[in-house]
Amino acid sequence: MVQAPQKEDTTQNKFEKFKSEKDGLAVREELDYFANIGWEAMDKTDLEHRLKWVGIFYRPVTPGKFMMRLRLPNGILTSEQMQTLGEVVQRYGDDGNADITTRQNLQLRGVRIEDVPDIFRRLRAVGLTSVQSGMDNVRNITGSPVAGLDGDELIDTRYLVQKTQDMITNSGEGNLEFTNLPRKFNIAIEGGRDNSVHAEINDIAYVPAYKDGELGFNVLVGGFFSAKRCEAAIPLNAWVSANDDVVDLSRAILEVYRDHGLRSNRQKSRLMWLIDEWGLEKFRDAVETHYGRPLATAAPKDEIDWEKRDHIGVSKQKQASLNLVGLHIPIGRLYAQDMFDLARIAEVYGTGEIRLTVEQNVIIPNIPDENLEAFLSEPLLEKFTTHPEPLARALVSCTGAQFCNFALIETKNRALNLIRDLDQELEMTQNVRIHWTGCPNSCGQPQVADIGLMGTKVRKDGKTVEGVDLYMGGKVGKDAHLGTCVQKGIACDDLIPFLKQILVEQFGAKLKS
Numbered sequence: 001m002v003q004a005p006q007k008e009d010t011t012q013n014k015f016e017k018f019k020s021e022k023d024g025l026a027v028r029e030e031l032d033y034f035a036n037i038g039w040e041a042m043d044k045t046d047l048e049h050r051l052k053w054v055g056i057f058y059r060p061v062t063p064g065k066f067m068m069r070l071r072l073p074n075g076i077l078t079s080e081q082m083q084t085l086g087e088v089v090q091r092y093g094d095d096g097n098a099d100i101t102t103r104q105n106l107q108l109r110g111v112r113i114e115d116v117p118d119i120f121r122r123l124r125a126v127g128l129t130s131v132q133s134g135m136d137n138v139r140n141i142t143g144s145p146v147a148g149l150d151g152d153e154l155i156d157t158r159y160l161v162q163k164t165q166d167m168i169t170n171s172g173e174g175n176l177e178f179t180n181l182p183r184k185f186n187i188a189i190e191g192g193r194d195n196s197v198h199a200e201i202n203d204i205a206y207v208p209a210y211k212d213g214e215l216g217f218n219v220l221v222g223g224f225f226s227a228k229r230c231e232a233a234i235p236l237n238a239w240v241s242a243n244d245d246v247v248d249l250s251r252a253i254l255e256v257y258r259d260h261g262l263r264s265n266r267q268k269s270r271l272m273w274l275i276d277e278w279g280l281e282k283f284r285d286a287v288e289t290h291y292g293r294p295l296a297t298a299a300p301k302d303e304i305d306w307e308k309r310d311h312i313g314v315s316k317q318k319q320a321s322l323n324l325v326g327l328h329i330p331i332g333r334l335y336a337q338d339m340f341d342l343a344r345i346a347e348v349y350g351t352g353e354i355r356l357t358v359e360q361n362v363i364i365p366n367i368p369d370e371n372l373e374a375f376l377s378e379p380l381l382e383k384f385t386t387h388p389e390p391l392a393r394a395l396v397s398c399t400g401a402q403f404c405n406f407a408l409i410e411t412k413n414r415a416l417n418l419i420r421d422l423d424q425e426l427e428m429t430q431n432v433r434i435h436w437t438g439c440p441n442s443c444g445q446p447q448v449a450d451i452g453l454m455g456t457k458v459r460k461d462g463k464t465v466e467g468v469d470l471y472m473g474g475k476v477g478k479d480a481h482l483g484t485c486v487q488k489g490i491a492c493d494d495l496i497p498f499l500k501q502i503l504v505e506q507f508g509a510k511l512k513s
């Protein structure tokens with residue numbers, strides 16, 4: 001395999017330096033060795049950084065207990081895969097669990113380095129990979145969670161999402177062509193009408209659009225969040241057919257980014273910074289050259305014309321007599337027994353398929369009408385309900401201080417407790433999407449929320465305490481746009497009365513009597 005051409009750079013930052021000394025993917029060949037010597041004896045850069053190239057994340061908060069980030073194109077997995085992942089985390093007892101991520105993916109926790117070679121064998125046996133899921137690689141590729149099931153869908157993107165992932169990862173084996181990007185990179189391929197993937201926050205997003213009567217995709221580029229800057233994606237002024245052209249164009253954009261993206265300052269390395277430096281026209285020309293044929297100009301409008309759905313509850317599929325059921329998974333957290341139970345109910349009542357959403361929930365599809373009643377009375381649905389309380393329903397949270405060393409605050413557990421209190425006290429008349437994120441990296445996407453809470457430190461009564469900055473105005477689905485910070489530095493201890501007031505005054509909530 002060819003090593004990607006490296007841009008000459010005399011002012012290499014420490015990340016560029018260690019990448020040019022040894023590609024991150026090289027640790028793939030050393031996993032048995034690491035398992036033998038143990039994590040304490042590992043080279044520090046291999047431990048803290050390069051392991052992320054194979055999806056293994058050293059957690060300074062829980063040393064020796066690693067996180068493993070998978071790749072689940074379109075957020076789809078089988079009951080067999082879920083069962084295997086449950087068995088992996090079960091081994092770690094109280095330390096083991098799995099989180100559904102904001103890129104409709106799974107992260108396992110508690111993993112020990114000595115188990116990694118065996119875990120990888122087991123993943124491979126069920127067709128799973130975690131390769132290139134962290135650091136300067138392309139993240140899990142998102143698509144509609146109801147692809148192929150939704151009667152109103154325009155394009156079933158499952159094939160394209162998988163094919164694009166296979167191109168980038170050499171079908172899960174690892175691909176040195178794309179393991180040294182200037183920074184992380186996000187791709188979304190939307191086939192529905194409701195922008196289920198948050199197209200606007202991806203480095204490349206494909207959104208359905210008709211051109212001269214043919215259904216294909218308009219292409220958006222450069223969307224991203226970072227601590228320094230957040231931008232919505234902008235139109236590339238390009239349209240592609242809904243076929244392998246999507247894969248070719250993704251490759252062309254990645255090659256341009258890889259070869260020309262800015263590498264000296266990691267705060268200014270995401271794709272949008274290159275587009276800024278070059279101007280859109282020069283960027284488009286370079287992409288067209290790599291694409292190797294003329295790029296059609298964008299269709300005048302795209303077909304995103306619905307409000308975003310959350311898929312919680314029962315919906316009819318386009319296939320006669322079949323249903324999909326969205327289950328609410330509080331803050332996306334699963335334990336081994338939950339994973340076994342999900343695998344079992346998907347197998348018994350459906351076809352064994354399980355899907356994840358970017359709202360960190362689960363969908364079980366392909367449940368025949370005659371199985372629906374029995375499915376809905378499964379004990380698991382008391383925990384993962386189809387009718388959650390209104391505020392809990394739309395709650396999203398990043399990992400936060402429990403496991404993430406960037407975190408300025410605890411998020412998931414706090415978010416859950418707080419939302420339960422608010423749901424008890426308030427009667428909601430509309431859905432309100434509340435997103436928590438533990439630091440300005442914005443993994444919990446506060447900018448797409450009605451109410452976004454970003455972790456910070458604040459001074460209260462002469463002490464430094466955990467707090468949040470408040471974001472509002474995020475609009476998803478049709479005409480999506482990003483919310484902005486409207487108030488800084490609210491102490492977490494003051495949040496209940498503060499949020500209650502906002503919910504009453506701005507979202508029509510009423511105090512329960």
Ligand code: SRM
Nearest residue numbers: 101102103105139224225226397398399403404441442443
């Ligand atoms: Fe993220 C870094 C978790 C989605 C922006 N993100 C991290 C790390 C790896 C930091 C670390 O090493 O501790 C976090 C791992 C914590 C842990 O133990 O779980 C982390 N990010 C997550 C997840 C798990 C949040 C969640 O609870 O769902 C999401 C995993 C997605 C996946 O399956 O791959 C996750 N991260 C996002 C998103 C949202 C999205 O993609 O829609 C963003 C904003 C969008 C974007 O990237 O443009 C996001 N994460 C970041 C950033 C800021 C990137 C930048 O350009 O500066 C970092 C920090 C970095 O890369 O240097 C980061």
Ligand code: SF4
Nearest residue numbers: 398404407438439443
């Ligand atoms: Fe960690 Fe910050 Fe991302 Fe939350 S937003 S997972 S605290 S890096």
